[in-house]
Amino acid sequence: MYLKLLSAVIVFGAWEIAGRIPVSYAFPTFIESMVALAQMTFDGTLFTAYGETLRPLIIGVAISAFIGIAMGLWIGLSNWFDWLFSPIFIVMQAAPLAALIPLLVMAYGIGLTSKVFVICIMAMPVIVLNTASAVRNTPSSIKEMARSFMGSDLEILLKIIIPAASPVIFSGLRLGVSAGFIGAILAELKITPTGVGDIITFSRSIADYPSMYAAIFSIILLAVLFLNLLERLENLLFEGNNRGYVSD
Amino acid sequence: MRIFFSKGTTVVMSQTKGAFAKADPLSGENAVTAHKISKSYGDVEALKNLTLEFPRGQLTSLLGPSGCGKTTLLKIIAGLLDPTSGEVKVNGKTVTGPGPDRAFVFQDFALLPWASVIRNVAFGLELRGMAKSEREAIAAKYIRDVGLAGFEKSYPHELSGGMRQRVGLARALAVDAQVLLMDEPFSAVDEQTRRKFQEDLLSLVQNENKTFIFVTHSIEEAVYVSDQIAILLPRPSRVHEIIRPGGFREKGVDNIRRDPEYLDIVDEIWASLRSYVE
Numbered sequence A: 001m002y003l004k005l006l007s008a009v010i011v012f013g014a015w016e017i018a019g020r021i022p023v024s025y026a027f028p029t030f031i032e033s034m035v036a037l038a039q040m041t042f043d044g045t046l047f048t049a050y051g052e053t054l055r056p057l058i059i060g061v062a063i064s065a066f067i068g069i070a071m072g073l074w075i076g077l078s079n080w081f082d083w084l085f086s087p088i089f090i091v092m093q094a095a096p097l098a099a100l101i102p103l104l105v106m107a108y109g110i111g112l113t114s115k116v117f118v119i120c121i122m123a124m125p126v127i128v129l130n131t132a133s134a135v136r137n138t139p140s141s142i143k144e145m146a147r148s149f150m151g152s153d154l155e156i157l158l159k160i161i162i163p164a165a166s167p168v169i170f171s172g173l174r175l176g177v178s179a180g181f182i183g184a185i186l187a188e189l190k191i192t193p194t195g196v197g198d199i200i201t202f203s204r205s206i207a208d209y210p211s212m213y214a215a216i217f218s219i220i221l222l223a224v225l226f227l228n229l230l231e232r233l234e235n236l237l238f239e240g241n242n243r244g245y246v247s248d
Numbered sequence B: 001m002r003i004f005f006s007k008g009t010t011v012v013m014s015q016t017k018g019a020f021a022k023a024d025p026l027s028g029e030n031a032v033t034a035h036k037i038s039k040s041y042g043d044v045e046a047l048k049n050l051t052l053e054f055p056r057g058q059l060t061s062l063l064g065p066s067g068c069g070k071t072t073l074l075k076i077i078a079g080l081l082d083p084t085s086g087e088v089k090v091n092g093k094t095v096t097g098p099g100p101d102r103a104f105v106f107q108d109f110a111l112l113p114w115a116s117v118i119r120n121v122a123f124g125l126e127l128r129g130m131a132k133s134e135r136e137a138i139a140a141k142y143i144r145d146v147g148l149a150g151f152e153k154s155y156p157h158e159l160s161g162g163m164r165q166r167v168g169l170a171r172a173l174a175v176d177a178q179v180l181l182m183d184e185p186f187s188a189v190d191e192q193t194r195r196k197f198q199e200d201l202l203s204l205v206q207n208e209n210k211t212f213i214f215v216t217h218s219i220e221e222a223v224y225v226s227d228q229i230a231i232l233l234p235r236p237s238r239v240h241e242i243i244r245p246g247g248f249r250e251k252g253v254d255n256i257r258r259d260p261e262y263l264d265i266v267d268e269i270w271a272s273l274r275s276y277v278e
């Protein structure tokens, strides 16, 4: 905890110093940015912006998480599904998203759907691929153990495979959520400037750099908070996960 | 020739060359019979025409060089693997899969790392659908029996190898199966713990009316704990010899290792295995 605080102080301190030198006239100091952040928070701009940004983000991340984990489990359990679907997600992960955005806009317009798509393309592959490889790597000896004590296939999935895979599934979720945040901003910058993306584009166009950095800072802060929340959820669902592992 | 053998009375030692070829008319005496089992993994023929009987209430060891198919046989009996041909009967019923009459003790313990000791021990009962309070009461009893009282809330990574294997043993005992299948259960623990385990196993065989099938690499261990030793030869594996150590058992655990008969049998087994170990 203190370590986290210390590293935050160091990073912000460096930012402040870099802003004062200044590294570039377009680089505000930490304090200027925080003032801008406070201003935007109090006049409500930030809240309306996040109302706009969070909608596709939450929908996209939720879809990616549910479908991604389900697909990942399936791919991990069945060789046939692996053969059929894995390549799609591998291609999706490697695809240059910026090049795909015009296609998405052409197909789905500039509304919510396209933005949700962008977020899903960013977030889903890593969730699917992590889940699938975690499932495939479940230690066979504990699966065999459950089978020898007459566990059904469903029980083996719920009581062995998912708990065993959960640390890697959650690390996939964390990566997926971070990618989803990037996707949300990317969508707002590339499709139509709305929400936080709008603040960034607009304040840059009028050279209000503190506001621009404040917006960027706030989205990073939100992402970090969200990831912490995810960690809480993991500890709540799988309390044994933070207990360390038997190494043999 | 068939020799009757019962604990606590005069014990006859015999060597039966080859396997019992014919079905045993007195199969009620045998908790488990394996009849003409063959198992191939692709081109690798692990077991070939293996026939072996496991007398009820006794401990039978499977002894043989590495890779000769001991684990394979044990898993076939457990119903975890299907034989290529042949059949296994447990209490007269043909094995088609895992059943409540058998419990497995794994060489690598196979504990759930995310579950506490008590949940691990109760896990077999959990899979059988027993209510939580009931199964934890039973698990707590077996945890005490294996000497782990006070560690109920610990996690496997906080235990030593020997303690983890006690958890594995308690889990197998908790489901109260008639047949216990143990795959080199003591191979991952140190020598002192191992000796203690061997003594405990002897009293377990005495006190519980269960049939034990025990895989081991160690000749001394096999002779020490077994009522019957089946010596398997390398692939494709058959039963080479069945040995029934006996008389020295009554002289008390402390004297077994010095008993001339014990030493003779150890020597004899080594003599017949030596040629296969280069």
Ligand SMILES: Nc1ncnc2c1ncn2[C@@H]1O[C@H](COP(=O)(O)OP(=O)(O)OP(=O)(O)O)[C@@H](O)[C@H]1O
Pocket (backbone or CB within 6 Å): B041, B044, B045, B046, B065, B066, B067, B068, B069, B070, B071, B072, B073, B217, B235
């Ligand atoms: N899943 C498998 N696929 C292919 N071959 C296998 C498989 N499992 C075992 N074998 C082969 O079958 C033979 C018997 O294996 P098994 O594990 O039963 O031997 P073991 O007697 O238990 O050996 P050890 O004493 O070393 O544990 C070995 O030669 C091994 O190569």
Ligand SMILES: [Mg+2]
Pocket (backbone or CB within 6 Å): B070, B071, B072, B183
């Ligand atoms: Mg083995």
